[in-house]
Amino acid sequence: SKLPYIIYQSVTIEENSNLTIAPGTRLLFHSNATLNVKGTLTANGTNKENILFMSDRLEKIYSDEPGQWNGIHLYPNSKNSQISYAIIKNGVVGITVDSLSTNTNPKLLLTNSIIKNMAVVGFLGYQTDLAAFNNLFINCGQYLIYGVGGGNYNLKHNTFAALNVNYPRRTAAVYLSDFISTSQYNDLNLAFINNIVWGNLVDEFVVEKKGTKSLLNATIMNNLLKTSQTALAADGNILNVDPSFINTANLNFVPNKNSAVLKKGLDLSGDAYFKTALNRDLNNK
Numbered sequence: 001s002k003l004p005y006i007i008y009q010s011v012t013i014e015e016n017s018n019l020t021i022a023p024g025t026r027l028l029f030h031s032n033a034t035l036n037v038k039g040t041l042t043a044n045g046t047n048k049e050n051i052l053f054m055s056d057r058l059e060k061i062y063s064d065e066p067g068q069w070n071g072i073h074l075y076p077n078s079k080n081s082q083i084s085y086a087i088i089k090n091g092v093v094g095i096t097v098d099s100l101s102t103n104t105n106p107k108l109l110l111t112n113s114i115i116k117n118m119a120v121v122g123f124l125g126y127q128t129d130l131a132a133f134n135n136l137f138i139n140c141g142q143y144l145i146y147g148v149g150g151g152n153y154n155l156k157h158n159t160f161a162a163l164n165v166n167y168p169r170r171t172a173a174v175y176l177s178d179f180i181s182t183s184q185y186n187d188l189n190l191a192f193i194n195n196i197v198w199g200n201l202v203d204e205f206v207v208e209k210k211g212t213k214s215l216l217n218a219t220i221m222n223n224l225l226k227t228s229q230t231a232l233a234a235d236g237n238i239l240n241v242d243p244s245f246i247n248t249a250n251l252n253f254v255p256n257k258n259s260a261v262l263k264k265g266l267d268l269s270g271d272a273y274f275k276t277a278l279n280r281d282l283n284n285k
Helices: 274-278
Strands: 005-007 010-013 018-021 026-029 034-037 040-044 051-055 071-074 081-084 086-089 093-097 108-111 114-116 121-133 136-138 143-156 159-162 174-177 179-181 188-193 196-199 205-208 216-221 245-247 252-255
Parallel strands (some): 010 034, 034 071, 081 108, 086 114
């Protein structure tokens, strides 16, 4: 098999540069190491050859231990980054994106990937553009996705399962807002379709509008949501019904044959991303 790349401090993809990571590549990060993206990251694995981003501690005791490296950070000048069929695990923050896109593409296209065991948050967004399809977010210390300051979020066919066993958590699995502070706010445009948001708390899905001058444009359809917000019970959403994952202890988050979500999704065959990203799930089915 291919030898891994071990990163002791940090790697920076400079502006107008592209780093392409081949399927099956393993990137092992030492304590406090970061992958900084100021150009373009193209990390497209395959169903049979995932790309692995994790810590360099390979002893069994560290295999699911969060907080061992910093994570991936996309900066304002970065553009057109893609991550598919990747596993990103055991860091502090899986992916941080701190700005809007500089073109018509999302800042990051994240597909068919697993983000897990982050000490703080799986995806951290500050007024950014994220398109995320067919991903699994599990077991993070606070949030699975935390997006503030508005931006554009296109989230379809994702499973957000906040069933933490390692640490107590008081924050929603999915939190999105138009607001950071009275001087930092922007419109929040959200397409949230065919996702599962489940966890141990009463409210695992929170979308807030706090700014007086920003708009919330949200399409929230055909999801299974853990929430006390009864107004979300329209548009094909299913509220507070256990999705019946096959075996969460073994990290099998496929809904079983009796799950309430089966055949309840919106038909997305007309979606712009259908042929490239939405038509195959995490298991390439």
